[in-house]
Amino acid sequence: MTGIYLALPYCLSHCHYCGNPATPYSARGAERYAHKLIADLAAARPTWAGRPIHTLYLGGGTPTLFAAPLLAAIMGAVRAHFQLAADAEITSEANPETVTPPVAETLLGLGVNRISIGAQSFSPHNLRALGRRHDPAAIHAAVAAARAAGFANLSLDLIFGLPGQTADGWKADLEQAIALAPEHVSAYILTIEEGTVLGERVAAGKASPPDEAACADLYALGADILEQAGYARYEVSNHARPGFACRHNQNYWRGGDWLGVGAGAASSLGGARSAWPAPVDGYLAAAAPDDLETLTPRQRAHDLAVFAMRTAQGADLAAIHAATGTDLEARLAPAITRLATQGLIRREGARLIPTPRGMLFADAVGAALADG
Structure with missing residues (x-):
């Protein structure tokens, strides 16, 4: 399977926990960036020609900040230079406050058939602590706009392990997400990164996230609640x-090819x-991506095992x-x-399968299976 990932790293503000590069949005900056993106898609065509593209992912930043004509030009370039499969999964990330009815209708009209909304929490206190611009009402409005436009594949992102978060608070977030009936839910543990607000x-002692044991309990609680609700x-x-796992991310974990x-x-x-x-700025000035490495067959084997686990x-x-x-x-x-x-882990013939505990300690399992 082959996918395409397009990075659209513009935001209205930088969230307090986010260590990813993001640039303050401006219409002029977004236009310049889109033109570069379109040129680079054309340049990649000879290498990737003839391969059906099964997934396309517009990642952020906040792709839904881009004006409709720019998104249309980007999608047009993808279709002009690559062979999108008839059943391609096409995802756009979105922050709740940007998903208005016109935006949702524009996305669907451009062929986007999956929307991933960064809810993160339904607690006003937690949203403020995370530096998010939206409130809980905006999440409900975004989901309503997406459904009204016709989206039948909707994902919500949630974050747990926040400073001061309790099991009851996490349960409330999960229950409110489930009540909105998304097809997919991502539940990420908060990572405290240097250089973020x-x-x-945390470094100054002004905030203290739950300890490892508490986070493990929250993780298990989340999995239980979601699985009982059919996720x-x-x-x-x-x-x-059933049937709504993110195919784009599955392609990464299964060792597929992708163009970024x-x-x-x-x-x-x-x-x-x-x-x-x-x-x-570095991207805009670059003529081509930097070559990183070519995996040997042995390295590729270990890589496949680590991601599959x-x-x-x-x-x-x-x-x-x-x-x-x-x-x-x-x-x-x-x-x-x-x-x-x-x-x-447990064994099923030649297959290694992570246990629930192995899922929690996936990084440790991966390190043990990595090519050392």
Whole structure:
């Protein structure tokens, strides 16, 4: 499977927890950026020609800040230079305050068939602490606008592990999200990053996030509530109703190929990886992405295992052996035994599957299976 990721890293303000590069939005800046994006899509055509594109993802920043003519030009360039599959999943991220009825109708009219709304929380206090611009009412309005426009595939993002957050508060967020009947819910643990407003508050002792044990309890609570509501956990942080798992992200976890265009966007083609500079100014000045590495078959085998172990299906070692010629069963025997003893994975034939505890400690499982 092949996907395209387009980075549109413009925001009205920088959230207190966000360590990603984001540029204050201006109409002139967005227009210049879109023209560069369109030129780079054209330049990528020879390398990616002839491949059906199964997923397209407009990531932020806030793609829905871009004016309708710019979004139309970007989507037109994708269709002009690439072969979008008839059933392609086309996603746009959106902040709630930007999803008005005209915006939702524009997105759907351009072929976007999946919208991912960054709700994060339904608590006014938590939203202020995160530096979000919207209030709970804006989440409801955004979902209503998307549904009225005709979106039948809608995802909500939530964050847990906030300073002062309780189990009851997290449960309330989940229940309010479920009440809106999205097809997909992502539940991410808050990461405290240096250089962010929240990171500085924590460093100064002005905020204290829940400890590891409390976050583990919140994670388990979230998974239980979502699964009881019909949202199966198919990846560490992602839950979906049947048939609504995010295909774009699944392509990453399954080792597929993808083209990334825009500031900080990475590409992977047959194990060869490249990335554009992350700052917008650096991207605008770059003639081409920087080559990062080309994975050896052994490295690719380990990479496939690490990413697959983030998913409920786990890693099929026999399939990885067939694809790369690398026998991870032999190479990783001690690590596999140790992880199984620790209750982090279980075996089903040649397949390694993370346990619920293994999902919680996915980074540790991945580190144990990485090519060392």
